Amino acid sequence: MQTDNIEDVVDAAELEAKTADWKLSPEREAMIDDLQSRYPTKKSTLLPVLWAIQEQEGWISREWMAYAARRCDAALSHVLGVVSFYTMYHRKPVGKYHVQVCRNISCHIRGAPKIIAAVEEKLGLQNGGVSSCGKWSLEHVECLAGCSWAPVMQINRTLHENLGPDEALKILGELE
Amino acid sequence: MTKVLFEHRGKKGVDTFEGWEAVGGFEALKRALKMKPEEVIEEVKTSGLRGRGGAGFPAGVKWGFVPKNTGKPIYLCINADESEPGTCKDRVLMEELPFMCLEGALIAAYAIGAKLAFWYIRGEFDLSERVMSRAVEVLREKGVIGKDVFGSGWDIDLVVHRGAGAYICGEETGLISSVEGDKGQPKIKPPFPAVEGAFRCPTIVNNVETLAAVPWIINKGGLAYAALGTEKSKGTKLFSVSGAVAKPGVYEVEMGYPMHDLIMNECGGPQFGKTLKAIIPGGSSVPVLPAKIAMEMNLDYESVQAAGSLLGSGGVIVIDESQSMPELLAILGRFYAHESCGQCTPCREGTGWGSRLLDRVAEGEGKDQDMPTLERIARFMTGTTICFLASSMAMPIQSFFKHFRHEFEALLPVTTEAKGD
Ligand SMILES: Cc1cc2nc3c(=O)[nH]c(=O)nc-3n(C[C@H](O)[C@H](O)[C@H](O)COP(=O)(O)O)c2cc1C
Ligand code: SF4
Numbered sequence: 001m002q003t004d005n006i007e008d009v010v011d012a013a014e015l016e017a018k019t020a021d022w023k024l025s026p027e028r029e030a031m032i033d034d035l036q037s038r039y040p041t042k043k044s045t046l047l048p049v050l051w052a053i054q055e056q057e058g059w060i061s062r063e064w065m066a067y068a069a070r071r072c073d074a075a076l077s078h079v080l081g082v083v084s085f086y087t088m089y090h091r092k093p094v095g096k097y098h099v100q101v102c103r104n105i106s107c108h109i110r111g112a113p114k115i116i117a118a119v120e121e122k123l124g125l126q127n128g129g130v131s132s133c134g135k136w137s138l139e140h141v142e143c144l145a146g147c148s149w150a151p152v153m154q155i156n157r158t159l160h161e162n163l164g165p166d167e168a169l170k171i172l173g174e175l176e
Numbered sequence: 177m178t179k180v181l182f183e184h185r186g187k188k189g190v191d192t193f194e195g196w197e198a199v200g201g202f203e204a205l206k207r208a209l210k211m212k213p214e215e216v217i218e219e220v221k222t223s224g225l226r227g228r229g230g231a232g233f234p235a236g237v238k239w240g241f242v243p244k245n246t247g248k249p250i251y252l253c254i255n256a257d258e259s260e261p262g263t264c265k266d267r268v269l270m271e272e273l274p275f276m277c278l279e280g281a282l283i284a285a286y287a288i289g290a291k292l293a294f295w296y297i298r299g300e301f302d303l304s305e306r307v308m309s310r311a312v313e314v315l316r317e318k319g320v321i322g323k324d325v326f327g328s329g330w331d332i333d334l335v336v337h338r339g340a341g342a343y344i345c346g347e348e349t350g351l352i353s354s355v356e357g358d359k360g361q362p363k364i365k366p367p368f369p370a371v372e373g374a375f376r377c378p379t380i381v382n383n384v385e386t387l388a389a390v391p392w393i394i395n396k397g398g399l400a401y402a403a404l405g406t407e408k409s410k411g412t413k414l415f416s417v418s419g420a421v422a423k424p425g426v427y428e429v430e431m432g433y434p435m436h437d438l439i440m441n442e443c444g445g446p447q448f449g450k451t452l453k454a455i456i457p458g459g460s461s462v463p464v465l466p467a468k469i470a471m472e473m474n475l476d477y478e479s480v481q482a483a484g485s486l487l488g489s490g491g492v493i494v495i496d497e498s499q500s501m502p503e504l505l506a507i508l509g510r511f512y513a514h515e516s517c518g519q520c521t522p523c524r525e526g527t528g529w530g531s532r533l534l535d536r537v538a539e540g541e542g543k544d545q546d547m548p549t550l551e552r553i554a555r556f557m558t559g560t561t562i563c564f565l566a567s568s569m570a571m572p573i574q575s576f577f578k579h580f581r582h583e584f585e586a587l588l589p590v591t592t593e594a595k596g597d
C-alpha cells in the first residue's frame with residue numbers, strides 16, 4: 001500500500017476540460033481499442049491504459065489520469081486511487097535509469113546490503129531519490145522473483161542477476 | 177526421476193511454437209477438445225493434482241465447483257503474479273516453456289467453459305512478459321487462440337494482463353479486483369470465485385505451475401500422474417531454492433523427495449561449506465524450521481506439515497549460521513507492512529506496528545516487553561482478516577520466536593520479571 005500526500009486539490013472538471021482531446025500515439029490508441037474489444041468492461045482496461053501512458057510519458061501526471069478516466073469510463077478519483085495503490089506507477093518523473101535493488105530475504109542472504117551500499121554511494125542517492133540531472137533514480141524494492149539468482153537488481157525493465165558489488169557498479173558505469 | 181514439467185526443458189527451440197509441437201505439444205489440447213469438459217475435469221481429479229500457488233487445493237475439484245448453465249460468462253485467471261519472497265519457479269516455466277503453460281491454460285479454459293482468460297503477470301516481469309505476450313500472438317496467428325480451435329467449434333480468447341507492483345494481487349480475489357481495473361484489494365469469501373468472481377461471474381484462478389502440469393496429465397492419463405509422489409501428495413513439484421547453497425536454482429522433484437537430497441545433491445550442499453541454521457520451506461509466509469528438522473523431512477504437503485511448517489509455494493530459503501534471525505525477520509516484517517492492502521485493521525496496524533517493533537529489536541534498541549507485544553500482535557492478526565496476508569506475517573513471527581528465541585533475547589535488555597499479557 002502506498003500512502004499519498006494530497007498536497008494539491010484536484011479540480012476534476014478543469015482537468016477533464018484541459019485533456020478532452022488528448023490522445024496517446026496511434027499505435028497505443030489502437031492497442032487500447034483492441035483490448036477494449038476483448039475485455040468485458042472499459043474500466044477493466046485501466047491497468048493496461050495506465051501502462052501505455054507510463055510507457056509513452058515516463059510517468060503519470062494528473063492530466064493523464066484524467067485522460068485514463070475518460071478512456072476507461074471511470075471517475076478521476078478512482079484512477080487516482082488505483083495509480084497510488086500500485087507501486088510501479090510513477091506519480092512524478094523518475095530517472096532515465098530507474099534502478100531497483102532487491103532488499104528481500106534471499107537477496108539479503110546472498111549479499112544485497114553490499115550491493116545497496118555500493119549503488120547508493122555511486123549514484124549519491126538514497127531510497128526514493130532522483131538525481132538532479134534526471135538520469136538516475138533509486139528504489140529499494142521487495143522480492144523480484146529472482147531469488148535463485150540473488151542478489152538481483154532491475155534497471156528499467158532489465159533484470160541483472162548474481163551480482164557482486166563490482167558487477168553492479170560495472171553495469172551502472174556502462175550506462176553513464 | 178520422472179519429470180513432468182521439465183521433461184522438455186532445455187531442448188532446442190522448445191520455447192517456440194514449432195519446437196513445442198515437435199515434442200508432442202498441443203496433442204493434449206487436441207485430445208481434450210475431443211473429450212467432454214466433464215471428462216477433462218474427471219481426468220484432472222484422478223491425477224490428484226493440487227494447486228501449486230500455495231494453498232494446495234485439488235485443481236479438478238475446484239474446476240468442478242463452477243456452476244453450470246447460469247447464463248453468465250465464465251473466466252479463467254492464470255496467476256503469474258509470483259511475488260512471494262523466495263519463489264521464482266513460474267518465471268522459469270514461462271520463459272522456457274511458454275507454450276506448455278499456455279496449452280495447460282487452454283485445456284483448463286475448455287474444461288470449465290471459459291471463453292476469456294486473463295494471464296495475470298506481475299508488472300516487474302520483463303522477459304516472462306515479453307515471451308508470454310509473443311506466444312499469445314503466435315497462438316492467435318495459428319488459430320489456437322481464437323474461433324473454432326482445431327475445428328472443435330470451441331472459441332477462446334486470452335489476454336496478458338500486467339500487474340503494477342503489488343504482492344497482494346497474487347491473492348486470488350485481489351487478482352480479480354486488479355483484473356477489474358480496481359485497487360488489488362481482496363474480497364470477502366464466500367462467495368468463492370468459482371461461483372462469483374471476476375465481473376461477478378464464475379471464475380477459476382490457478383497458478384501457472386498447476387496449469388503447466390495439465391498437458392502431461394491429459395497425454396499420459398491422470399493415473400500416471402497419481403502414480404508419482406506420495407499417497408496424498410501426487411505428482412511432482414518445482415522447488416525454487418535460494419540462499420546459502422552452492423547451486424541455487426529451480427528443481428523439479430517428485431513429491432516426497434527428501435529435503436536433505438534436494439539440498440545436498442541438486443543444490444550441491446551449503447555454499448562455501450557453511451553450516452546451515454534454518455530453512456523456510458515454502459516461501460516467506462510459512463513457518464521457519466531449524467535446519468536439523470528441515471533436513472530430515474520429506475517434501476510433500478503432509479510431511480512438511482508434520483515437521484511444523486507448510487509446503488506453500490515451494491520457495492526453499494536456506495539460511496546459514498552467519499545470518500541474524502532478528503534481522504531476517506525484520507526484513508520480512510517490512511515486506512508485509514509494505515504489502516498490506518490496508519483494508520483490515522488487524523493487518524494494516526499489525527504489520528505496520530509489528531514491523532516497527534521488529535526493526536527496533538533487530539537494531540538492538542528493543543524494550544523488554546517487545547517480544548510479548550509482538551506475540552500478542554501475531555495472535556490478534558491471525559484469522560481476523562479478509563485474506564491470509566496477515567497470517568503470513570504472524571507465522572514467521574511465531575516460528576522465528578519459537579525456534580530462535582535466544583537470538584532475539586540476546587538483543588533485548590535483561591528482563592527482570594516475566595509479565596503476562
Ligand atoms: C497474500 C497472498 C499472496 C499470494 N500470492 C500468490 C502468487 O503470487 N501466485 C499464486 O499462484 N498464488 C498466490 N496466492 C494464492 C492464491 O490466492 C490462490 O490460492 C492460487 O492462485 C490458486 O491457484 P492454485 O489452486 O493453482 O494454487 C497468494 C495468496 C495470498 C494469501
Ligand atoms: S489481510 Fe491485509 S492484505 Fe489481506 S485484505 Fe486484509 S488488509 Fe488487505
Ligand code: FES
Nearest residue numbers: 102107143144146
Ligand atoms: S528476494 Fe530478491 S529476488 Fe527474491
